[in-house]
Amino acid sequence: LFQELHWAARKDLTVYPDMTDSVRNLQQLLEKITTTEVTKGNNPLRRHIKPLFRHFSRVDSCLRPREAFRGSDEIFCRVYAIDRSYITIRSRLSASVQEIILAISDKLQYFGEHNHFEEKLTLVAVASSGEKVVFKKNDDCVFTTLGVNTHLFACTKESIDMLVPLPQEIQFPTGNREIHRITSEELANHLTAFGWELFKCVHELEFIDYVFRGNCRKRATANLEIVLQRCSEVQLWVATEILLCDSLTKRVELLKKFIHVAAICKQNQDLLSFISVVMGLDNSAVSRLRHTWEKIGMVFETLFRHSSNLLDPCRNHKTYRDILSRMKPPVIPFVPLILKDMTFIHESCKTFQRENVNFEKMHMVADTVRTVRRYRSSLHSSETDSSATQRHIKAYVRQLQVIDNQNVLFELSYKLEPKDQ
Structure with missing residues (x-):
């Protein structure tokens, strides 16, 4: 229900741009629900979902003792679109770029947004400096190669030049x-x-x-x-x-x-x-x-x-x-x-x-x-x-x-x- 509501709201953004903050809050709530459902209780998948140390979604994740990663381990990762919205996918740490793009496409197609979109998508890492790295379809283990303050974007080849760092990465943070x-x-x-x-x-x-x-x-x-x-x-x-x-x-x-x-x-x-x-x-x-x-x-x-x-x-x-x-x-x-x-x-x-x-x-x-x-x-x-x-x-x-x-x-x-x- 939350997923359908979220995607319906995203479609209405072009007509009602004032809903941007509300849609973002709904997106964060959806992500929290999704990750909690997988990691709580006696779920057999629990031991396979591990946070990368720069991608802790909750404080309790970073307080747990570290465990060694294996290629078969699964992680949650945000992948951004050119409009700075994002989807959260679950992927193997060793997944190839082709597999990541397929996971993104499957999630988009679930809501009827695109058909055969994986053929057009390209995975790009965008650093806070604006530097871009375009991954090849056969590249693998890309999650741990991302630099500090670098995020993954999925877009068409024609849109790569339009990618810019996320707003929070180009603003001066306040000192802690x-x-x-x-x-x-x-x-x-x-x-x-x-x-x-x-x-x-x-x-x-x-x-x-x-x-x-x-x-x-x-x-x-x-x-x-x-x-x-x-x-x-x-x-x-x-x-x-x-x-x-x-x-x-x-x-x-x-x-x-x-x-x-x-x-x-x-x-x-x-x-x-x-x-x-x-x-x-x-x-x-x-x-x-x-x-x-x-x-x-x-x-x-x-x-x-x-x-x-x-x-x-x-x-x-x-x-x-x-x-x-x-x-x-x-x-x-x-x-x-x-x-x-x-x-x-x-x-x-x-x-x-x-x-x-x-x-x-x-x-x-x-x-x-x-x-x-x-x-x-x-x-x-x-x-x-x-x-x-x-x-x-x-x-x-x-x-x-x-x-x-x-x-x-x-x-x-x-x-x-x-x-x-």
Whole structure:
């Protein structure tokens, strides 16, 4: 009944445009009912429906412990139309673009909107910067390849140039004042806890598949790609929160808080969050805020300089590797560097030599995989109380709101400290 009412109302929008807000509210209610019916009770489908960490529909979804994704797992996903309306489809994580388009078309045809529409539809990812990626029909596992603040659109090929980012992605969000009330220790501990949940979900073979995958193979790297997304998200979150802080005094305090958060993450042996936070502080839109940086004091300036030294790429990141070698499990390493090492091995050594397998190359790859296994040979214990306050912080850390457009970040930066100052 709700579905029929929703689609009937959508058809009337062309005649009654003032109904736009009401139709949107009805759409959100329909989505909530649809997802709740599948995930509640003893429904046998419950264990198959899993939220991607950037697509939590309800707070209770992000508070549940993370589970590893498999290609057969099903997720809910919004797919937008050119008029910014959307439908919610349920799809396998490993579904091909052709299968996704068929699911969209089936849902539209159910209400008699289109016939054989899948032949005309194209799936497009639109980022907040306006950049578009047009997927091929045989592409697969597209859900975990979407960048931060990127959404899926379905349209005809003729309409691709008309696609624009969603309004909420191109507007300046307001800074989250909640971060000023959370201590550095709470932020760092929750970052580490979530980082560990994501990292332990990554199967060792995902590293190999990510580097060695061929054009004819289906990807099986969903959990690894989610970790890489999280790395980018934390960097952007740090820059976003600082640049949305209008008060110089509060901005200085926030800068010092993030420096402290990075130091605690390092103590927690969470090098993924540690380096992500430091890279966020080193974002060119943040590092140019001279009047802000000069007020943090010698102690925090020294602490940040020592943290930045770990990012020094000299001698193949020797400083970072020396510190990592002294850590005992459990450790959350900086995953992008592991992939860089494996990519170097793969591209610098031939897999076959004179029609024989290059076992030396295979041993080097195996050594890297064994290193990942060693990092996770002990379980990470994240002891946080279950109070309402801690649950609120946990939800905040797992649903970070960020600006991923570097041009927008620079606009905010120049607004805080113009060039001529």
